[in-house]
Amino acid sequence: MSLTQRIKQKAYDLGFDLIGIAPAERAPHAEAYRRWLTHNYQADMQWLARDPQRREDPRCVVDGAQAVVVVGLSYFRLDPPGDLWRDPARGRIARYAWGLDYHDVILPRLRALGDFIEQETGRPLRQRSYIDTGPILERDFAAQAGLGFIGKNTLLISPKLGSYLFLGEILVDLDLEIDPPASDGGATCRVSLPGQAKRLGTCGRCTRCLDICPTHAFPAPYILDSRRCIAYLTIELRGLIPPELRPLLKNWIFGCDECQEICPWVRRYSHPSGADFLRYDPDWVAPKLLDLLALDEAGFRARFKGTPLQRTKRRGLLRNVAVALGNWGSPAALPALEPALQDPEPLIREHAAWAIGRIRDQV
Ligand code: SF4
Numbered sequence: 001m002s003l004t005q006r007i008k009q010k011a012y013d014l015g016f017d018l019i020g021i022a023p024a025e026r027a028p029h030a031e032a033y034r035r036w037l038t039h040n041y042q043a044d045m046q047w048l049a050r051d052p053q054r055r056e057d058p059r060c061v062v063d064g065a066q067a068v069v070v071v072g073l074s075y076f077r078l079d080p081p082g083d084l085w086r087d088p089a090r091g092r093i094a095r096y097a098w099g100l101d102y103h104d105v106i107l108p109r110l111r112a113l114g115d116f117i118e119q120e121t122g123r124p125l126r127q128r129s130y131i132d133t134g135p136i137l138e139r140d141f142a143a144q145a146g147l148g149f150i151g152k153n154t155l156l157i158s159p160k161l162g163s164y165l166f167l168g169e170i171l172v173d174l175d176l177e178i179d180p181p182a183s184d185g186g187a188t189c190r191v192s193l194p195g196q197a198k199r200l201g202t203c204g205r206c207t208r209c210l211d212i213c214p215t216h217a218f219p220a221p222y223i224l225d226s227r228r229c230i231a232y233l234t235i236e237l238r239g240l241i242p243p244e245l246r247p248l249l250k251n252w253i254f255g256c257d258e259c260q261e262i263c264p265w266v267r268r269y270s271h272p273s274g275a276d277f278l279r280y281d282p283d284w285v286a287p288k289l290l291d292l293l294a295l296d297e298a299g300f301r302a303r304f305k306g307t308p309l310q311r312t313k314r315r316g317l318l319r320n321v322a323v324a325l326g327n328w329g330s331p332a333a334l335p336a337l338e339p340a341l342q343d344p345e346p347l348i349r350e351h352a353a354w355a356i357g358r359i360r361d362q363v
Helices: 003-013 030-038 052-056 102-121 138-144 208-212 230-236 264-269 289-293 297-304 308-328 331-340 346-362
Strands: 018-023 067-074 127-130 165-172 188-191 199-202 252-254
Touching: 003 018, 003 067, 003 102, 018 138, 030 052, 067 102, 067 138, 102 127, 102 165, 138 165, 230 252, 230 308, 252 308, 289 308, 289 331, 297 308, 308 331, 308 346, 331 346
Parallel strands: none
Antiparallel strands: 018 067, 067 165, 127 165, 188 199
């Protein structure tokens, strides 16, 4: 086996589902990324606008980089029972957060792959490993490495596994066999699957994700306005959720999967992940909103330690929970919301007041 083949085999042995290698060159969508920034579509995520040249070109991150090793790991899990998933008294959590923090699990595996490459090469390498932790247009490089195509919802879609994928990259100063670009720069790709003819991966005329987005966060295909994206509003936004968007969040309290759930590629080709750090506990993935609103700081830490939900902190999660309770619209939520008006966190107090007003308007 060649070095590249051994690296790929090692990636599979480490549990990754996909691996490909892209050239360490300027990303094909670098110009589109610059245009995206001019619209301020990155919202308050200013790190996305910092030093764009580094994000576009791996050679600005790793001196002498020649290859970007891209791995993918599916996190697809089946829906919880419908009576839980559609219950407005419960919150919904995006699938990627149905378990332990993936950074803690996947980054060590990626670093193990980096160590393997160095051992096999027999010389010290300049390399960097990222799981959405560093400056790289990861979907562009994943498409370049043949992992899939970029859908109109801006996500990387693997024709083998759909789009519920964690992506990771190793930027390395090593001459590896580059995978032939399966993609035409993002929107279509051809893949060969065992026992099947070559399949064209593309969105074609489909616009389901654009049409279903509750907050109309796609001003055009392949462009996401983060300022309206539920994932941004419920996770990355630190302050007030714009009041006009709150009713559109429904009961999403941490992220959103609507543009993936609807996608025909996801529906047809996703199959449940074997990743053991994702858990399938209905009370975890669709928790009762009233239970969450009752959490104090210690209770929040005990429940969410080591999970992606730590990112919002208690004040962010309970802000989202208050919005979801307002959207539930049931007077049964009032006895829990009224004490939240005295919460030490102004953010929670403001959203609890909004929820109370919304419920009272509906009864
Ligand atoms: Fe493409 Fe349709 Fe999937 Fe959106 S829902 S990413 S348009 S195939």
